[in-house]
Amino acid sequence: MIDFKGITQDIAAPSSQSGAGSSSGAVQVELRQAVDYFKMAMEYLTQGRFDDAEQLYRMALNVSETAMGMDNPAIIAHLEELSNFYLNRAKFDEAEPYLKRIYALRINSNQSDDEYFEGLANTVDKLANVFERTGRSGEAEKLYLNLLRSQEKQKGGHDQTTLDALGRLGNFYQRTGVYAAARAVFEELLEIQAIVSGANSSEVGAVLSSLSVVYGKLELYMEQIAVLERQVQVLDTIHGGCGLSLASALSRLADVLSGAVRLTGCKELLERAELVYRRALSIYEKHYGPSTATVENLRLRLKKLSS
Numbered sequence: 001m002i003d004f005k006g007i008t009q010d011i012a013a014p015s016s017q018s019g020a021g022s023s024s025g026a027v028q029v030e031l032r033q034a035v036d037y038f039k040m041a042m043e044y045l046t047q048g049r050f051d052d053a054e055q056l057y058r059m060a061l062n063v064s065e066t067a068m069g070m071d072n073p074a075i076i077a078h079l080e081e082l083s084n085f086y087l088n089r090a091k092f093d094e095a096e097p098y099l100k101r102i103y104a105l106r107i108n109s110n111q112s113d114d115e116y117f118e119g120l121a122n123t124v125d126k127l128a129n130v131f132e133r134t135g136r137s138g139e140a141e142k143l144y145l146n147l148l149r150s151q152e153k154q155k156g157g158h159d160q161t162t163l164d165a166l167g168r169l170g171n172f173y174q175r176t177g178v179y180a181a182a183r184a185v186f187e188e189l190l191e192i193q194a195i196v197s198g199a200n201s202s203e204v205g206a207v208l209s210s211l212s213v214v215y216g217k218l219e220l221y222m223e224q225i226a227v228l229e230r231q232v233q234v235l236d237t238i239h240g241g242c243g244l245s246l247a248s249a250l251s252r253l254a255d256v257l258s259g260a261v262r263l264t265g266c267k268e269l270l271e272r273a274e275l276v277y278r279r280a281l282s283i284y285e286k287h288y289g290p291s292t293a294t295v296e297n298l299r300l301r302l303k304k305l306s307s
Contacts, residue, residue, distance in 0.1 A: 030067040034060040038081065050089070057082045073105050076119075083126070092130045099127040103143075112154045117161045121147060121168060128172065137176050144169040158196050163189060163203075170210060179217045186211040205234040212252070221260050228253040232276075242283055250280035251298065258305050270305070277302040 037060035044053035064078045079098045086095035106120045124147050128140035148169055151162040166189045173182035190207045197203040208231040215224035232253055235246040257273035260266065281298050288294055 030063050034063040034067070034078070037063065038078075041081075054085060057085055071105070071108075073109050076102055076105055079105075087126065087129075090133075092133045096127070096130050096134075099123060099130060103127055114161060117151065117164070121164065125168065132176065140172060140176075144172050158192060160196065163193055163196065166192075167207070167210075174210065174214055174217075177217075179214050182214045183211070183218065186214060200234045200237040202234075202238060205231050205238070208234065209249075212256075216256070221256060221263070224256050225253070225260065228256060242286070244283070244287060247280045247283035247287075250276050250283070254280060255301070258301070261305070273305055274302065277305065 037056045041053040041056035041060065044050075044056065061075070061078045061082055064075050068074050079102050083095045083098035083102065086092070086098070102123050103120075106116070106123055109116065124143045128143050131137065131140035131143070144165070148162070148165040151159065151165045155162050166185060170182050170185035170189060173179070173185060186207055190204065190211060193201070193203050193207050208227045212224050212227045212231065215221070215227060228249065232246065232249050235243065235249050239246050254273050254276040257269050257276060261270045261273055277298065281295065281302065284292075284295050284298060
C-alpha cells in the first residue's frame, strides 16, 4: 500500500528562482491529484467497483509519470499498486508490463543495500510468478539466476542477501518440480548457512525443512530421515526441549520413520518412530491438553504404527 504522506519525498525542493518554484508547485498539485485518485480507487475496491478502481489507478499512474518522469524510481510504488491490482485478480498478462518496468527501474538504480535487495527480490518473486502462471518457467528461472549472480558479485557468496537469493532459487525449483536441481541448491545453501549462522541456527533449521521435502519427493527416505533428525536437534537446542515447532518437527520425523518401516519392516526404525511419536505427543499434551484433535490424531498414528 502506498504511503501517501511520503508520496512526494523524491521531488526536489523548490528553487529560489520563481520559474523553478512555479514548476515545483505545479508538480506538487499533480501529485496531490494522484493521491486523490489512489484514495478513491481504494474506496471503490471496498465497494466492489473494480472497473472504476482500475481506471483510477491508471489515471493516478499517468499523473505521477507526467509529474516525475517515466524513468524516475519514485513511481515504483505507483506501478506496484496497479500491478498488485491485476495480480490479486489473476490478470497476469495485464500485470506483466508493469512488473517488468518495476524490475528495470530497480536494476537500473545501481543500489546495493539490503532494503534495495528486499525490493528487488520481491519484484523478482512477483514477475517469476507471472512467468510460471503463463507457462514460461524458463524465464522465471533466469530471473532467479540473475538475482543470485548479482548478489554474489556485489556482496560475495556468504552475505545473507546472497543466501536469500540462493534460497529463492531453490524454492523455485521445488515449486516447479525440478527436485534434482532443488536438492543441489539446498545442499549448497545448507553448507554455507551453517558456516554463516551456526550449525544450530534457525536459518539452518529452515533449510533442513526445505531439504527434507525435496528428499521426500525424490524418495530418498534415509536422507530425509537424516535431515529431519538434524532439524529436530536444531530446534531442540533453540527451544530447550519443548515448543510447538519442535513437536511439529518430531511429528514429521515420526511420519517419515513410519513410512520407512512400512517399506522395510525394519524393527529399529519402528522403535525409533515410536519414541519420536511419544515425545511429540508429550509436548502437544503439555501445550494443548490430553483431548484435543491434534493429540488424538497423533495417538491414532502411534496406535497404527504399533498394530
